[in-house]
Amino acid sequence: MTETSSFIASDGPQVxxxxxxxxxxxxxxxxxLAGLPVQIVRPDLGDDLPEVADLDALIVLGGTMASIDDQExxxxxRVRDLLASAVEQDVPTLGICLGAQLLALAGxxxxxxxxPSGPERGVIEVRMRPDAAKDPVLGPVMDALGRDIxxxxxxxxxxxxxxxSATWLASSLQYPFQAFxxxxxxxxxxxxxxxxxxxxxxxxGEGLDADELTAGYAQHGEGLAVLVRELGSAFxxxxxxxxxx
Numbered sequence: 001m002t003e004t005s006s007f008i009a010s011d012g013p014q015v016x017x018x019x020x021x022x023x024x025x026x027x028x029x030x031x032x033l034a035g036l037p038v039q040i041v042r043p044d045l046g047d048d049l050p051e052v053a054d055l056d057a058l059i060v061l062g063g064t065m066a067s068i069d070d071q072e073x074x075x076x077x078r079v080r081d082l083l084a085s086a087v088e089q090d091v092p093t094l095g096i097c098l099g100a101q102l103l104a105l106a107g108x109x110x111x112x113x114x115x116p117s118g119p120e121r122g123v124i125e126v127r128m129r130p131d132a133a134k135d136p137v138l139g140p141v142m143d144a145l146g147r148d149i150x151x152x153x154x155x156x157x158x159x160x161x162x163x164x165s166a167t168w169l170a171s172s173l174q175y176p177f178q179a180f181x182x183x184x185x186x187x188x189x190x191x192x193x194x195x196x197x198x199x200x201x202x203x204x205g206e207g208l209d210a211d212e213l214t215a216g217y218a219q220h221g222e223g224l225a226v227l228v229r230e231l232g233s234a235f236x237x238x239x240x241x242x243x244x245x
Contacts, residue, residue, distance in 0.1 A: 013056035020063035029193035032232025043075035052085040057239040060099030067101035093185035100187030107163030115158035123216025132169040140234040150220035151190035
């Protein structure tokens with residue numbers, strides 16, 4: 001087990017965060033959760049995934065592996081099972097990029113590896129759909145930023161079919177399924193947690209021009225800060241509401 005798998009002592013709700021690799025951490029999101037303590041779980045380093053009965057909230061982060069690559073990354077199947085159980089038990093859940101793809105698969109949707117529209121990278125614009133205004137997490141984001149919002153993106157795989165019971169919440173020009181809700185779980189294809197420094201590290205790892213990939217941070221810095229702040233705060237409120245009911 002890694003040292004990060006220990007909960008911070010707290011009498012209130014806590015958030016379990018499944019991190020798949022060193023280069024894709026919680027980033028800005030960890031600081032936006034309105035004081036909720038966070039447990040980092042690293043299945044890639046041998047950590048056991050939590051039992052759904054022990055969860056107050058769940059976040060599944062992104063990663064460079066494909067969501068169906070169970071042979072190389074055998075814990076992915078267990079993460080999909082955990083996501084399915086979290087939805088069934090109405091645990092507040094957030095899936096980011098790979099996490100959103102795993103959530104879609106867990107709910108019966110489909111994901112395409114190396115999707116034909118090509119990679120979506122850097123700061124892009126996402127348009128919220130009408131149902132997003134009523135969403136407990138994206139609603140406050142819309143209130144603060146409107147219908148069209150800047151978001152960091154870094155992916156080549158994509159959700160191609162949503163689960164039948166999912167609500168479609170946002171799209172981009174390149175990929176339609178940028179956000180969706182499956183009961184208590186919100187899937188985001190984009191990366192609200194990615195700071196400019198994290199995006200630069202990803203660019204270097206992919207052999208890309210870091211200055212070009214991060215150019216949108218200067219133009220949209222304020223909007224990106226509002227995005228992660230409002231999203232994290234709203235998710236934390238959802239968590240606290242569930243544990244007090």
